[in-house]
Amino acid sequence: MAEARKPRSASGSLMTHVDLTRLPFVRSMLVARGPQLAVQLAAVAGLLLVIASGLLGTPVGSRNPATVLVWIAWWAALMIVAVPFFGRLWCGVCPLPLPGEWLQRGALLRPRGRGRGLGLPWPRRLRGLWVQNAAFVIVALFSLPVLTQPRLTALLLAGLVLVAIAVSLVFERRSFCRYLCPVGGFIGLYAQAAPLEVRVRDPRVCADHTTKTCYTGSADGYGCPWQVFPATLTSNVSCGVCLECLRTCPLDNVAIRLRPMGADLRPSAPVRIDEAFKSLVLIGSALVYAIVLLGPSSALRAAAAAVGSPSWLVYAAGFLLVTVVLVPGLFLAATSLGRSAARRRLSANEGLRRFAPALVPLGLAAWAAFSLGFVLTNVSYILPVLSDPIGLGWDLLGTTSMPWTPVGGTLASWALVAIVLAGLAWSSRHIRAVAENLTGGVRMAMPVWGFSFLVTAGLLWVFVA
Amino acid sequence: MGLRRLSSEHLARIALALVALVVPLAVSVAWWGANRSTLAVTIHGRVSEAGGWLPDTLAASVGSPLQLRLVSDDVVHGFAVGRSDADPLDLPPGQVVETTLTFDQPGTYTFYCTRWCGPNHWRMRGVIVVSGGSPAVAEVVDPLYESLGIDIDALHPASAIPRVRPSAERGESLGVEFPEGFRSRSDFIARPPAETWQSLRLDSSTRGLSDSQVWDLVAYQWRSTTTDGALQEGQSLFAQNCAACHGESGGGDGAIADAISAAAPTHLAGNEPPSPADFTDPSTMLGASSALLQGKILRGGMGTGMPYWGPILTDAQLWSLADYLWTFQFGETS
Numbered sequence: 001m002a003e004a005r006k007p008r009s010a011s012g013s014l015m016t017h018v019d020l021t022r023l024p025f026v027r028s029m030l031v032a033r034g035p036q037l038a039v040q041l042a043a044v045a046g047l048l049l050v051i052a053s054g055l056l057g058t059p060v061g062s063r064n065p066a067t068v069l070v071w072i073a074w075w076a077a078l079m080i081v082a083v084p085f086f087g088r089l090w091c092g093v094c095p096l097p098l099p100g101e102w103l104q105r106g107a108l109l110r111p112r113g114r115g116r117g118l119g120l121p122w123p124r125r126l127r128g129l130w131v132q133n134a135a136f137v138i139v140a141l142f143s144l145p146v147l148t149q150p151r152l153t154a155l156l157l158a159g160l161v162l163v164a165i166a167v168s169l170v171f172e173r174r175s176f177c178r179y180l181c182p183v184g185g186f187i188g189l190y191a192q193a194a195p196l197e198v199r200v201r202d203p204r205v206c207a208d209h210t211t212k213t214c215y216t217g218s219a220d221g222y223g224c225p226w227q228v229f230p231a232t233l234t235s236n237v238s239c240g241v242c243l244e245c246l247r248t249c250p251l252d253n254v255a256i257r258l259r260p261m262g263a264d265l266r267p268s269a270p271v272r273i274d275e276a277f278k279s280l281v282l283i284g285s286a287l288v289y290a291i292v293l294l295g296p297s298s299a300l301r302a303a304a305a306a307v308g309s310p311s312w313l314v315y316a317a318g319f320l321l322v323t324v325v326l327v328p329g330l331f332l333a334a335t336s337l338g339r340s341a342a343r344r345r346l347s348a349n350e351g352l353r354r355f356a357p358a359l360v361p362l363g364l365a366a367w368a369a370f371s372l373g374f375v376l377t378n379v380s381y382i383l384p385v386l387s388d389p390i391g392l393g394w395d396l397l398g399t400t401s402m403p404w405t406p407v408g409g410t411l412a413s414w415a416l417v418a419i420v421l422a423g424l425a426w427s428s429r430h431i432r433a434v435a436e437n438l439t440g441g442v443r444m445a446m447p448v449w450g451f452s453f454l455v456t457a458g459l460l461w462v463f464v465a
Numbered sequence: 466m467g468l469r470r471l472s473s474e475h476l477a478r479i480a481l482a483l484v485a486l487v488v489p490l491a492v493s494v495a496w497w498g499a500n501r502s503t504l505a506v507t508i509h510g511r512v513s514e515a516g517g518w519l520p521d522t523l524a525a526s527v528g529s530p531l532q533l534r535l536v537s538d539d540v541v542h543g544f545a546v547g548r549s550d551a552d553p554l555d556l557p558p559g560q561v562v563e564t565t566l567t568f569d570q571p572g573t574y575t576f577y578c579t580r581w582c583g584p585n586h587w588r589m590r591g592v593i594v595v596s597g598g599s600p601a602v603a604e605v606v607d608p609l610y611e612s613l614g615i616d617i618d619a620l621h622p623a624s625a626i627p628r629v630r631p632s633a634e635r636g637e638s639l640g641v642e643f644p645e646g647f648r649s650r651s652d653f654i655a656r657p658p659a660e661t662w663q664s665l666r667l668d669s670s671t672r673g674l675s676d677s678q679v680w681d682l683v684a685y686q687w688r689s690t691t692t693d694g695a696l697q698e699g700q701s702l703f704a705q706n707c708a709a710c711h712g713e714s715g716g717g718d719g720a721i722a723d724a725i726s727a728a729a730p731t732h733l734a735g736n737e738p739p740s741p742a743d744f745t746d747p748s749t750m751l752g753a754s755s756a757l758l759q760g761k762i763l764r765g766g767m768g769t770g771m772p773y774w775g776p777i778l779t780d781a782q783l784w785s786l787a788d789y790l791w792t793f794q795f796g797e798t799s
Contacts, residue, residue, distance in 0.1 A: 037477055045484045052492035059538050063559025108477040384560075390492055392499040393534060393561025400560065 018258040019201075021246065030243050030256065033109045036093065043095040047157060049389065054154025058391035062378075062404070064150035068385040070157070071147045076375035078187070079367050084261075087194030088187055091240040096160050097177050100168030101225070111222060117168055122175040122227075129274040132185035133281055137323065139182045140285055141316050144292070144304040174225040177240060189278050190364040191236035192264035192357070198230070198239050198246075198256050205253045206231030214245040214254065221247030230254060235264035237275065262426065265357050267433035273349060276356030277328060283359055283455060284327035286366035288319055290462045294373050330451055331356070337447035342440030354438060355448050358430040362452055365423020366459055369416040373463060376408040416463040424456045505532035505563070510542040510556055510578065513585035518576070521591030527598030531566045542589070543579030547777035553579035568595040575776035581709045584724040587772035610760030613655055617760040618767060623659040623752035627680040631795050636685025639678060643686065644670050650690040654755035654787075658683045658794070662751075684795035691788040695781075699789025702782055706774070710741040715793035717743035725770050739769040744793040751794065759787040 021027045029035050046069070054066030061067040082090045102108050104117040139146070139156070146152045160181070167176040177184050200206050206214070206229075214230045217223035221244045224230065228238050230245045245254045271279075291297075292304050292315075303311035335351035346354075383399035394400065408415070428449055435445035471479075500507050509519045515538075525531040535544050537556040545553035546566065556562050568574065578589035610617050646652055647661065656664075662683050665671050671679050704713070710725060712718040722741050744750055762783055765773030774783065 034473075037480075041480055041484050044481070045488050048485065048488040049492065052489045056492060056496040058536065058559040060559030102481075107474060108481060109474050112474065388561070390495055390499075391536070391559055391561070392495055393536075393563065 016260065019255045020258060021255045026256075027246075031247055033247075036243060037108060039093045040095065040098055043093050044098060047095040047161075051154045051158050053390050054150040054157075056390065057150060059150060060391075061148040061150060062381050063385060063388075063391055065385050065389050066150035066153040066157075067148060068378075068381045070153055072375055072378045073382055076371050076379075079371035080375070083187055083190045083194065084364060084368060085194060085196070086241075087191030087196050087236045088239060088241045089196065091177060091184065091187060092242050094177075096157070096181070097164040097168065097174055099161055100165035100176065101174065103165060104168040104173075105222065111217060111219060117172070118170050119172045120170055122171050122179055126179060128179075128272065129185050129278050131179055132181065133274065133278055135180060135182040136186060136285075137281065137320070140289075140323075141319060142307060143289075144301065145307050148305065173223070173227050174240065174242075175227075178226055178238065185278055186282060188237040189275065189282060190360060190367070191239075192360055193262045193364050194236060195259055195261045195263075196241075196256070197233075197236055197259055197263070198241055198243075198254065199233055200231050200249075201253050201255050203231045205251050209251060209253075213248040213250060217244075218248045218250070220250075221245075223248070234269070237264075262361060262430075265360055265430055267354075267430065267437040269357075270350060270353035271357050273353055276352045279356045279359045279363060280328040280331050281323050283363040283366060284323035285319075286363060286370055287327070287455060287458050288322050290366070290370045290373075290459055294370065294377070295462050296465075327455075330454070331359075331448075334447040334451040338435065338440060338444040341446065342435070342438075342444035344438060344440045344444060346438065354434050355431065358427050358434055358448070359452070361426035361430065362420075362423040362455065365419050365426075366455070369419040369423075369459065369463065372419065373412065373416050376412045377406045378404075379407060380405045413463055417460055420456055420459050420463070424452055427452050499534070505534050507534040507536065508544075508591075510535065510537045510544070510589070511539050512583040513588040514583065515539065517589045518578075518591040523591070523593045525566070525568055525593055525595045527568055527571055527595055529567070529597075531568075531593070533564050533566065535562045535564065536560065540582050541580050542582050545577060545579045546593070547575040547577060548779050549574075550779075555580070566593070568593075569598070571595050571598050573776075577777055579705065581721065584721055586709075590776075608760055608763055609654070609756045610763075613754075613756050615754065615757050615760065617757050617764065621657065621749060621752040621757065623657070623748050623750070625659045625662050626747040626751055627662075627677060629677045629680070631677070631680035631684035632797070633681070633684040633688035633795055634797070635678070636681035636683070637688070639674065639682060639685075641670055641674070641682060643682075644668050647686060653686050653690045654759070654784075657752050657754045657757075658687070658791075659751040661686065684791075687788075687791045687795055695785040695788050696792065698782065699785040699787075700792075702778070702786050703789055707786075710770075711744060712741070715744035715790070717741040717746075739766075739771075741771075744790050747794060750790075755784075755787045755791075758790055759783050762786055 021030065050066045050070055053064060057064045057066070078090060105115045106112055107115075142152075146156055163180065164176040167180065168174075206212070211218075212229070213220075213223070215223045215228075224245060225242050226238055226240045230239075230249075233239055241256075243256075246256070292300055300315070303309075303315040306312045332348060332352060335355050336348055338355075339346045339348075339351055380402060381404065383397060384402050387397035387399040387402075388394045389396075431445050431448045431452065432442070435441060435443075435448070438444060506520075506523060508523075511517060511519065523531070535554065535556050537558045537560070540558060542556045543553045544556055544562070544564070545551065554562055554564055572595055574593045574595060576591050576593060578586055580586070582589065644665075647665065653661075662679055665682055666676070666679050671682065674682070703711075708719055709721050710717075710719040712722070717740060719741060725739065725741065742749070761771065762778070763773065763775040765771050774786075778786070
């Protein structure tokens with residue numbers, strides 16, 4: 001039977017956790033490697049299908065599995081379902097790092113002696129999210145051609161697999177996922193909102209455990225591939241839900257638990273500056289993406305697609321200006337104003353690091369709403385592609401000739417609005433909690449609320465107008 | 466050796482090997498089978514700037530079915546074979562459309578795009594060289610404009626233009642009998658309307674008629690030498706093939722007229738950009754004969770961007786189209 005308990009959160013509110021690993025069947029399914037490997041192999045098969053059909057199939061984006069299954073089906077599933085409700089669970093079966101990881105380990109299942117990689121530590125200077133932030137922005141700049149051109153999608157995915165292999169053979173564990181993957185930082189940030197977590201049951205047990213097999217590895221499993229000591233886990237940001245600690249802990253002290261959404265977001269805990277910056281870059285990117293992909297300007301879309309042209313250079317400069325300068329600058333101004341208004345002695349850096357996590361709900365809502373809008377517009381491309389996956393004229397499901405039909409209509413627009421407003425409400429509540437924690441009160445919260453309203457207004461303008 | 470002696474790691478590796486081999490292999494074999502099949506030829510359609518039809522030259526034999534798998538790689542294209550009465554096929558992007566062609570005569574057939582896919586849409590053409598069988602012994606006939614000695618590249622200003630838009634109905638109601646040399650269809654198509662007007666104006670049969678009434682007679686001459694069916698066919702062909710440049714109302718202001726001017730070859734720099742002909746302008750239109758118009762359609766306008774339609778349209782269609790163009794001068798305005 002699952003254990004339900006009511007611990008007290010850092011903010012003092014009561015919350016309920018349900019330990020799924022107390023269910024014997026669930027635990028045995030998670031500890032056994034077979035089920036996870038089966039899903040991983042299915043994901044690898046999907047990746048290979050996508051790369052092969054991206055390279056060989058039709059160059060028409062709306063008819064090729066590479067673009068349709070990745071950027072419509074997978075992206076929507078990730079942003080609307082996987083990340084908000086399961087956090088980093090996708091990272092546990094993501095096919096991109098698997099070839100590298102298998103080569104590094106020299107095994108697909110349990111450890112088999114020493115692996116094949118050099119196992120060097122990731123350079124200290126490149127730790128943190130800065131490289132990942134840069135990788136995300138670079139991929140984002142080229143995203144429109146990648147979204148629409150199957151070959152580019154296939155090359156991007158194949159390239160990421162090759163980079164992951166190279167990194168895995170040189171550096172230790174999953175350095176690629178932790179420090180490089182353009183999507184990894186994104187998923188990690190918003191996984192904090194998810195109602196699922198991997199945590200130790202009692203940190204004192206870990207402290208007394210001398211061999212720390214969850215980090216060093218054992219015959220039953222690998223030391224944490226994400227380079228995290230589970231006993232110190234306080235957020236989902238860096239936990240890849242790979243389940244290794246569940247396998248290596250001899251003391252049954254690791255649990256996978258359901259929890260209230262957003263439990264990682266604690267008003268009293270500042271995040272690192274790179275994590276704060278990630279939060280701001282992502283919220284700015286959501287805004288730009290929504291305007292470009294769902295907005296009314298076809299000229300803007302054309303500029304974003306024409307990589308290398310003068311109009312694209314203007315678009316790229318605008319994208320960087322909004323995501324790297326304008327949004328972070330406005331947020332910095334808002335937090336500074338809040339500090340002044342509340343007459344609190346707090347550094348600009350500290351202000352950013354304290355308030356940035358409050359944007360996670362709004363950012364997640366923005367991405368989920370944008371992704372929902374995008375998938376509702378384009379969902380009808382999925383069935384024709386499944387019916388003729390390589391674009392050879394097959395009609396496996398009888399849906400090859402199904403016409404493009406956007407679904408949802410006005411109702412969809414209001415659903416997007418509701419999601420964004422829910423995100424705003426959640427963020428606003430958290431902003432208030434942070435301001436209270438800093439004894440700044442409403443005066444301190446006001447400018448940050450203003451920033452959130454501004455971002456929300458921008459999103460609503462796109463979704464409704 | 467039984468499965469029991471294989472470790473789970475070995476089984477996992479076998480499963481991975483199967484996935485890693487089977488998926489790419491299956492995709493490659495399917496792709497190769499479809500594109501290298503000897504049973505059917507796959508033709509990819511792309512806008513002219515990206516290559517047009519690939520391949521654009523096909524070979525076939527008389528009487529042998531030619532199976533085609535047509536697929537557009539970018540926008541909606543259409544596929545049709547010139548001088549045939551088969552309906553054109555629409556090619557939605559990325560979707561394979563299959564068709565089978567059988568030729569009963571040897572020769573070179575033109576296939577072409579029937580959808581306005583871009584400024585150079587008309588260049589999206591290819592040929593099917595059909596061999597075998599007994600060549601049809603066809604009488605070689607020069608185009609009419611050549612036998613009449615018309616220089617279709619020369620300017621053709623009208624020597625006279627009407628003050629009021631001529632009306633065939635009014636012309637018919639005058640009850641005037643056309644003099645000899647103005648009654649037959651060949652009389653109409655060989656001579657520009659402005660010349661016809663001048664000749665009729667001097668003829669005794671039009672004594673007592675105003676200049677405008679004589680123009681009405683010219684309009685009636687056109688209408689009495691064509692048919693409703695020909696005009697309907699001409700209208701349909703015009704909408705399908707000509708309106709994008711020349712405009713639905715014939716004013717030379719079609720949706721892609723500007724794009725054509727912008728895409729003018731650089732060797733024309735310094736010259737006036739080739740703009741589509743304005744069929745509503747009497748000062749040029751009434752100086753052209755039907756034979757000249759039909760010749761322009763047949764051969765195209767050298768260096769002007771006007772496509773040649775000779776391999777595409779049948780003789781009857783060419784003349785229907787030429788007949789229809791006069792509606793922009795003589796047709797009833799709504």
